[in-house]
Amino acid sequence: MLEERLEQDMKTALKAGEQTRLSTLRMMRSQVLLEKKKSTTKPTLSDDEVVAVLGAYAKKLRESAAEYEKLGRPDEAGKIKDELKTVQEYLPQPLSEDEAREMVRQVLTELAITSTKDFGRAMKEVQARAKGRADGKLLSELVRASLS
Numbered sequence: 001m002l003e004e005r006l007e008q009d010m011k012t013a014l015k016a017g018e019q020t021r022l023s024t025l026r027m028m029r030s031q032v033l034l035e036k037k038k039s040t041t042k043p044t045l046s047d048d049e050v051v052a053v054l055g056a057y058a059k060k061l062r063e064s065a066a067e068y069e070k071l072g073r074p075d076e077a078g079k080i081k082d083e084l085k086t087v088q089e090y091l092p093q094p095l096s097e098d099e100a101r102e103m104v105r106q107v108l109t110e111l112a113i114t115s116t117k118d119f120g121r122a123m124k125e126v127q128a129r130a131k132g133r134a135d136g137k138l139l140s141e142l143v144r145a146s147l148s
Helices: 002-016 019-038 047-070 074-088 097-110 116-130 136-147
Strands: none
Touching: 002 019, 002 047, 019 047, 019 074, 047 074, 097 116, 097 136, 116 136
């Protein structure tokens, strides 16, 4: 399981004295624990749920790095990008734009969606199949372009 891997990697980083990596892994673990606390019915999260939590954390890091770059602080942006590399080790390989475009085409064909009034239904299915492997904004743009 992904949570167990996270725990083991934290121990390894602690023993190896990798402070930056350890700090990032601890933050990732805290994000997972916060999500666990929200759900009082389940003691553990599935790997898909952990990936969703870490994907949201990665998105926050990307946004922070972009902000620091806008503010002219490349040193801070670099630190955040290093953290992001660690988080991405736990996320599935992202879809290329061509793969995402093909997936959108398949969904629209399978569901026989040809009108923008079914945009929501198409997006729901596309995002379910992508499982966090593609940016929602990109998927939205591809679905919109395919329907127009």
